[in-house]
Amino acid sequence: MTKISDSKTRVDYYAEIELGGYLPRWFINHELPKFMSTSTKWQEHFQHQRKLNQLTVEDGKNMGIMLMIKKKEESVEKRLEAFLSKNEALQQLKLTRFPQIDVMVLALLQNKLFHKKARGGNKVAVEPQNSQLARIFRSPVSAVRTLNDLTEAEATKIGRSFKLLLLTTTEPAAAVDAWRLDNKVLVPLFADHAWFEPMINAIAKQVSEPSERALWKTRILADFKLTHSDSLKMRLASLRSAQLLQSSNLGLKWRVGLGVGLSMMDMISDSGVISTYQASGNTSEAYSLIAMIGSSLAAQILFTYAQNIKKSKWVKLRESAFIVTLLKPAVDGYRVATGHEDKDSTVNPLFEMVMGKMAELAFESIPGGLLQAYMFINSPEKTTFLLISILISTLTTGFASAMISYDMDVSVTTRKEVPLFYGYIKDSNTERGITFVLLILLASLHNLSRTIGTALLLSVSKELTFGIILAEHVLYHLYKIVRRDYVVWLVGLEGGVKYMVAFVAHSAVKVLVDYTGERVI
Amino acid sequence: MTSTPYTAKENNAVNRLLEIAEAFKASKSKKMTTASPLAQGKKQITKGNKHTITTIYYTTNVPCGLHELYAHIVAEDNSANFIEKIEEVYNDHHSINYYALSFPKPVHDREFHTSVVTKIEAEKIMFVSVPCFIEEKARNVHPDRVRAEVRNSTF
Numbered sequence: 001m002t003k004i005s006d007s008k009t010r011v012d013y014y015a016e017i018e019l020g021g022y023l024p025r026w027f028i029n030h031e032l033p034k035f036m037s038t039s040t041k042w043q044e045h046f047q048h049q050r051k052l053n054q055l056t057v058e059d060g061k062n063m064g065i066m067l068m069i070k071k072k073e074e075s076v077e078k079r080l081e082a083f084l085s086k087n088e089a090l091q092q093l094k095l096t097r098f099p100q101i102d103v104m105v106l107a108l109l110q111n112k113l114f115h116k117k118a119r120g121g122n123k124v125a126v127e128p129q130n131s132q133l134a135r136i137f138r139s140p141v142s143a144v145r146t147l148n149d150l151t152e153a154e155a156t157k158i159g160r161s162f163k164l165l166l167l168t169t170t171e172p173a174a175a176v177d178a179w180r181l182d183n184k185v186l187v188p189l190f191a192d193h194a195w196f197e198p199m200i201n202a203i204a205k206q207v208s209e210p211s212e213r214a215l216w217k218t219r220i221l222a223d224f225k226l227t228h229s230d231s232l233k234m235r236l237a238s239l240r241s242a243q244l245l246q247s248s249n250l251g252l253k254w255r256v257g258l259g260v261g262l263s264m265m266d267m268i269s270d271s272g273v274i275s276t277y278q279a280s281g282n283t284s285e286a287y288s289l290i291a292m293i294g295s296s297l298a299a300q301i302l303f304t305y306a307q308n309i310k311k312s313k314w315v316k317l318r319e320s321a322f323i324v325t326l327l328k329p330a331v332d333g334y335r336v337a338t339g340h341e342d343k344d345s346t347v348n349p350l351f352e353m354v355m356g357k358m359a360e361l362a363f364e365s366i367p368g369g370l371l372q373a374y375m376f377i378n379s380p381e382k383t384t385f386l387l388i389s390i391l392i393s394t395l396t397t398g399f400a401s402a403m404i405s406y407d408m409d410v411s412v413t414t415r416k417e418v419p420l421f422y423g424y425i426k427d428s429n430t431e432r433g434i435t436f437v438l439l440i441l442l443a444s445l446h447n448l449s450r451t452i453g454t455a456l457l458l459s460v461s462k463e464l465t466f467g468i469i470l471a472e473h474v475l476y477h478l479y480k481i482v483r484r485d486y487v488v489w490l491v492g493l494e495g496g497v498k499y500m501v502a503f504v505a506h507s508a509v510k511v512l513v514d515y516t517g518e519r520v521i
Numbered sequence: 522m523t524s525t526p527y528t529a530k531e532n533n534a535v536n537r538l539l540e541i542a543e544a545f546k547a548s549k550s551k552k553m554t555t556a557s558p559l560a561q562g563k564k565q566i567t568k569g570n571k572h573t574i575t576t577i578y579y580t581t582n583v584p585c586g587l588h589e590l591y592a593h594i595v596a597e598d599n600s601a602n603f604i605e606k607i608e609e610v611y612n613d614h615h616s617i618n619y620y621a622l623s624f625p626k627p628v629h630d631r632e633f634h635t636s637v638v639t640k641i642e643a644e645k646i647m648f649v650s651v652p653c654f655i656e657e658k659a660r661n662v663h664p665d666r667v668r669a670e671v672r673n674s675t676f
Contacts, residue, residue: 001591006583006586010581012579013577015578017575017669040559040581044557044559046583066557073587392602
């Protein structure tokens with residue numbers, strides 16, 4: 001135990017254990033936490049004793065994590081009650097400033113959009129029955145109210161509104177930021193208590209993390225009083241836990257599912273188009289499409305190499321395998337939604353996901369759409385199928401482009417880094433929804449007009465078209481070089497990789513801005 | 522600080538464990554899931570003469586002063602974590618611990634008999650737990666328990 005400061009001690013624990021007989025590796029992995037829970041218990045004990053004015057950012061994070069540690073057969077209500085009965089800082093906050101904090105945190109931890117109906121058909125929710133409170137419940141929580149004045153129903157409403165934001169944002173931190181901005185009454189709480197935001201961030205991150213299921217099981221195994229008869233109970237409890245998590249991970253599932261779905265659909269449609277072109281004798285077009293897919297994969301592999309440049313060759317190989325097997329969008333979506341942190345990566349998971357999507361759009365979807373439009377214009381048979389295919393391709397391009405814009409804009413990190421640009425999407429759920437739909441329409445229509453224009457020009461003269469595109473790109477790269485903005489943003493990369501990534505990234509951005517009006521800087 | 526001088530065996534135990542800690546830091550280890558996200562863990566699994574030897578490391582920051590934490594540890598009663606725990610004070614820096622842990626069936630429960638040596642420095646306190654080097658007292662034999670070893674363990 002080493003003194004860090006007067007109020008902080010680091011505990012380093014080393015143990016070399018021989019358990020005296022053969023035990024399978026998985027069993028050891030489950031049992032080891034038993035030896036390792038001691039100092040965490042000390043940490044929890046002293047964390048609870050911290051006073052409100054002593055709390056720091058680190059305390060907030062730790063409290064959030066502690067609030068999310070589940071124990072065997074313990075309900076959320078019991079967990080929160082036990083936590084609040086021990087935690088001096090939150091007790092102090094409840095007494096002095098925010099009487100309904102327990103109600104709000106309970107609704108937040110329950111992490112449900114809607115409450116289940118009881119068998120009799122009545123709602124279990126804390127929804128008020130009398131008309132005055134019912135009115136308050138339906139109306140948004142007024143900005144002029146203070147934390148002290150909040151009613152139980154209002155606190156529940158605020159807590160419950162968090163789930164929807166978690167579903168509609170990519171990163172847990174972005175959901176917390178939107179929650180703060182959407183509930184003006186909480187602004188003083190965030191402003192005056194530096195620990196509050198990290199606490200909610202930690203809760204949001206844990207709620208989005210399916211591995212908490214594994215952690216939960218570990219906690220059960222770490223219970224020293226576990227007997228043989230408990231194993232069945234444990235399995236049953238585990239199933240119940242899985243059901244709860246199933247409902248709380250909707251946002252994550254939606255994002256990962258969408259990533260897998262779009263990738264698979266893209267692969268199927270591309271394969272179909274290639275075989276159609278080959279069957280109809282348009283082999284050069286088929287090869288063009290194969291080249292587009294190849295260049296998209298190559299660009300993504302280059303970005304992945306740069307992202308994992310500090311890591312082992314096995315990690316680079318694994319990440320490249322995700323790209324080749326088309327699982328990368330799902331993996332990226334998972335990492336972003338769970339707030340994955342990796343200090344050895346070059347950029348954060350959100351930027352990695354955006355780079356991957358940009359490569360896919362710029363080198364495959366947009367040129368593919370252009371090829372389809374060109375084929376349609378020059379085809380003697382203008383079938384409805386080809387037209388619908390172009391429209392679908394335009395819409396998916398618009399959707400992917402809007403996703404990039406939306407994710408980058410609502411991200412807390414980018415809003416803090418570039419406040420003059422990001423923040424154009426407003427903070428309420430309705431406004432965000434409307435903006436997202438408009439972004440899709442804007443990007444799709446922009447893509448359609450530019451694609452048709454280029455395809456018409458291509459039909460007139462290939463040389464002129466490629467000449468114009470090349471000239472535009474050369475000018476754009478020269479402009480970036482003159483502004484000394486070519487590689488300056490690539491922190492953590494050196495040598496040839498830096499210039500290759502810069503070249504590919506600038507080319508991709510140029511295509512995206514030209515063909516979808518992408519709003520990313 | 523303690524008044525009883527440290528024996529050669531006690532000093533050896535402390536030094537050996539510090540060496541193990543240094544060696545662990547210098548060598549490759551795998552990330553290990555801990556019982557709580559508050560702690561970060563690593564592990565190394567090696568083959569011993571007979572059985573697998575696992576070396577684990579984890580670290581946490583406790584929000585209190587060093588001596589406040591030490592006082593809490595000394596006063597803490599953690600016997601509920603064990604199916605049996607007997608602690609005998611040997612001298613002011615050495616205690617002998619016998620304890621047994623329940624393992625889920627069909628695995629047999631494990632028992633440990635260890636010497637715990639405490640070393641207090643100005644800004645550091647170390648607890649070292651090694652196989653007991655004081656002769657063991659006669660005690661009830663539990664045929665259903667397997668004698669395990671915390672070969673070296675330190676804070």
